Amino acid sequence: MKTWTQKIHIYLGLYFLIFLWLFSASGLLLNHHWDFTEFWTKRRQSTNEHRLVPLTTQSDPDRAAEVMQQIGLVGELEWTNSRPTAQRLDFRVSRPGHVVDVKTDLTLGTASVQEVRVNGWGILRSLHTFNGVGANAVRAQRDWSLTQLWTLCMDALALGLIGLVVTSLLLAWQRRARWFGASLALAAGCLVCGFFVVGLAWL
Amino acid sequence: MSISPSASRNIHRWTQDLHLYAGLFLSPFILVFAFSTLALNHPVREVTAPPTAASRTQSVTVATSGLGTLDHARSILRQLELTGEIDNVMHNTKAGRLTIPVSKPGELTTVQVDLNSGVATVQRKANGMAAALVYLHKRPGPHLIKFRGNWGYMTAWSLLADAVVYGTLFLTASGLYLWWFFKAERTFGWLLLAAGTLTVGGLVTAITLA
Incomplete structure (x- = not known):
């Protein structure tokens, strides 16, 4: 029993090690504003106009996909605002480090494309939050296969962490000589964490 | 300079104990971040509560x-x-x-x-328990910098969030050290490490360079 618990603990820890480092580092970047990690003021921006071949599809997602194909864009499709008029189709295509705002005029057959590229620090930050269901998105669903895969990895990491915690509890249970210290550490963690999760609401 | 066998045993025992105690203390925090990740990735869109x-x-x-x-x-x-x-x-x-x-x-x-x-x-x-976990996951976060941490408890939470990250880094480093002593697990361990690295590296490359 102990051997298998230990094996699973080691295997989960080793497989998810790099994931954990990536999300730890990006978590720190999101919570701190260190000058050397500045990316937004160093962004590269460009705006281009494209002519569009008349669209053949009817629904907004299909039309957006058609426009993306014509312009040569790949990434997660985001609807940042409701459609202003029937002639307009505005959307955003994003992936970590690269955000493209597309504003199309279907009557004139044109698309204004504004691209923003950020450096490695910006990419690292956005990898932490890149799940295709942004808080500001009007119609949120994952439509890029890589967003789905990345989200799956994040879910797997979360489940892996839960697995690591469960196996660590089992391993601690089996080390009888360390019960006192282990119970103290766990109780302290539960108390402090519990205070923030449920206790603050009572203050 | 080589370390004597008894010193090496002491280092190993101390690392093992610290890994155990730090891991147990951090367990509830790690669960908060893990469950909130699932909640963030699979939000239940509610009509204004x-x-x-x-x-x-x-x-x-x-x-x-x-x-x-x-x-x-x-x-x-x-x-x-x-x-x-x-x-x-x-x-x-x-x-x-x-x-x-x-x-x-x-x-x-x-x-x-x-x-x-x-x-x-x-x-x-x-907003319920899931919202509480998500709230803590996102704090302090990158937005509203001039407002953040205006309640003492949230300042304490941001310090704790950092401590969880540094603690996790310690757990991974000490975990690697402890793994190295399991000679029977080295080969499979290397394979898993390589698989994890390839998964992350491959996906990040594909996402950013697509």
């Missing part, structure tokens, strides 16, 4: 200077006996209204102050 309690109104003394500042918002919250992290305070000059959102894990209270009559309306909305 109704307020939990009926709104209450109360007269407050509103200072005319510093409208919309944190100190000003704090003085109003003191009169209303409300606590929590003040989010983005909005001062609508035209309507003569001040809006102060006050948040806690899993709870949002909105205070609307009519600056002409000096009457404050307080509306509280409880």
